[in-house]
Amino acid sequence: MKSELNLQKLKTEFRDGQEILYFMANESSFINLNEFLDQSLSLEFTGQINCIHCDRTTKKSFGQGFCFPCFRSLARCDMCLVRPETCHFQQGTCREPEWGIENCMQAHTVYLANSSGLKVGITRGENPLGRWMDQGAVAAIPLATVNRRIDAGRVEVALKQIVSDKTNWRKMLKGDVDEVDLCQEREKMRQYMPDDVTYQWSKAPAVNIRYPIVEHPKKVTSFNFDKNPLVEGTLKGIKGQYLIFDTGVINIRKFAGYRISFRQN
Ligand SMILES: [Zn+2]
Structure with a gap:
């Protein structure tokens, strides 16, 4: 072939x-x-x-x-995509405002995943499974949903004081990952949520992911x-x-x- x-x-x-x-x-x-x-x-x-x-x-x-x-020229290549807390849509400086409305001014999910250990992450929409699979997470759980990308970024900034926001890809690939009780970790995060962000706390269960x-x-x-x-x-x-x-x-x-x-x- x-x-x-x-x-x-x-x-x-x-x-x-x-x-x-x-x-x-x-x-x-x-x-x-x-x-x-x-x-x-x-x-x-x-x-x-x-x-x-x-x-x-x-x-x-x-x-x-x-x-x-x-x-x-594309908004999706702007620095604010990597650092969502710096979204500047509301200042009127988005490179592509229409794309911004469809992609950033939409519901986002903040989640906890176990990829090479516990990490926090964000993704657009309310079904983060695709994102979790792309990261090589063996398990993950939604934490909260917010109305805009910038809010997800603000939550992430608050939570990354206590949990990593990165995956060690070598460790992830080696499969050298300890099990984590994600429900319990989610509860721990509650006290660190920022006061100035409106969010909806998730009750969804954790998902386990198996790779070929x-x-x-x-x-x-x-x-x-x-x-x-x-x-x-x-x-x-x-x-x-x-x-x-x-x-x-x-x-x-x-x-x-x-x-x-x-x-x-
Ligand atoms: Zn091109």
């Missing part, structure tokens, strides 16, 4: 109690990656990168898949298409946005827009 495609963030399908499904999919290709577990694969970068927003070819990728003009993994890597080395166009090995698992080979791991999201040839050897 061989096909050529521009990489996009891996698509996921949650299955309760079973390993989640992973797809490499775009307009022209649809690859069910779970079917390739324990198979020898090669992913070869062709040298072509297309912006994931406007599709023009770009020599270099900015912000995980954008050409430079898009990176400079034959074997966790003992040592994590990562592939980089910019340094070596060929990624080759036996696929040992998929977790978060990473493909885990016996020869190293690769973060697919980081290389969104890269045109590759996918081959089963």
Whole structure:
């Protein structure tokens, strides 16, 4: 089997109690990656990168898949996306106010996840499962919903004084994660919620997530298409946005827009 495609963030399908499904999919290709577990694969970068927003070819990728003009002009590439507490929509300076209304001035969920240990995070909407799977969380629980992205950011800023807001991706990939009682942790967070944010406390249960993994890597080395166009090995698992080979791991999201040839050897 061989096909050529521009990489996009891996698509996921949650299955309760079973390993989640992973797809490499775009307009022209649809690859069910779970079917390739324990198979020898090669992913070869062709040298072509297309912006994931406007599709023009770009020599270099900015912000995980954008050409430079898009990176400079799109609201989704602005710094406030990484630091939501700095959302400046209300000052009238959003790069794309319409996009801001649809994406930032909407309900957001603040959650606790166990990815490489306990962490706090935020995501748009009231169903954070997709976000949790992208992070490689083995379990997660919603904490509260708020009406706007900036409020989610403010809650996150308050809570990250006591709990991390980052994932140690090496630890996450090694599967070296202790169990955490998320219901109990959620209750602990209550006293640290900021007074000046309106929120709705969540009563939703924790969700456990299982990844398709034959074997966790003992040592994590990562592939980089910019340094070596060929990624080759036996696929040992998929977790978060990473493909885990016996020869190293690769973060697919980081290389969104890269045109590759996918081959089963
Ligand atoms: Zn572009």
